[in-house]
Amino acid sequence: MTARPTDETLIAYVDGELSPEQVDEVEARLADDAELAAEIDSLRQASAVLHAAFNEPLRGPVPDRLTRIFAPPPAAAMGSFGWRRFGGPFAAPIAASLLLLAVSLGGAYVIAEWQVERRIARLEAVRAADQQILAAAVTKALETHVSGKPATWRNPESGSYGTIEPVRTFRAANGQWCREYIETADLVAQSVQAERRRGIACRDPDGQWRTRLELLEASF
């Protein structure tokens, strides 16, 4: 039998960083080494808990002070600079043209600002719509699909899409039915890349499936 893999190898295995040959080696060993299998399980568990512990910023809306950074610089503030100091015969035309400049810069700023606001609002709406469709798809898949049969969903408005595949069903110690699932999603308004997650959801007495753990397996 081959030597026991090092901790670093096991961790790389969990992270999907080993070459196919190395994976075969670890898995050959895993087949008849329950202790090793338990160790890998608890490494996976540790990652999942870690992942879930920092999820909070993904749920709520992004604070205004952060989205505001992406608004254009306030051009209007510089628009009407010191025109009162001018005197003499040209004062009126200069003042008039400066005023015009100020108004148009201010107008341009207001329009730019409005466009950014609108874009953010649209993104927010897309995100909410995606979440709603996604939640409905997850509930339906967990409630009605047999393990191994993926359900797909798509939001034609945003182009976001994904699949949910229940992979196994079990009863937790407290009697609740739980299902492990694999979810892939490309959420246009939320992330730059598609992600694959593995999670466990349990069915609460009110009939709602609630996710207990979720682990990001890959982004591509």
Add this chain to the structure above:
Amino acid sequence: MLALLPRLRRFAYGLTGSIDDGDDLVQTTCERAIRHIDTWQPGTRLDSWMYRIARNTHLNAVRASRVRRNHLQSVDSDDMGRVDGARAMEARLTFAAVRDFVVRLPEEQRAVVLLVCIEGKSYKDVSEIMDLPVGTVTSRLARARLALKALIDGPVDTDARGEP
């Protein structure tokens, strides 16, 4: 960039240990990124570039402040598993305990763990973001992961594990 904000906030939350401090970091990071957008090479990953800025900004802030806050003081990894394990045993394992653990990790291990376990980055991406050889990424990751495993394995909560 706007689309990256949620994930950047999560990363900054992990680095600083608080959502508010994390958002301060994200704000600085975005402002920098916008100012230096010409140094980003199109074709390379924007998210990696932003993580890199966030991580460097954070490191600079920690170094500049000199007065390291108590909870940022690094703890010996071996010690950490035991002490935290015992405490978590009483309070049961909560996400707060895991966050506490991450915040106590030495600076150089924390970013590696966050990028690999939470942001789902490959070792190679992380080595590029942090300017480290892949071997160093692997060993830092191993040290932190084993300590975390010890923390979680310590207080086994049979209800929450849901083993069939």
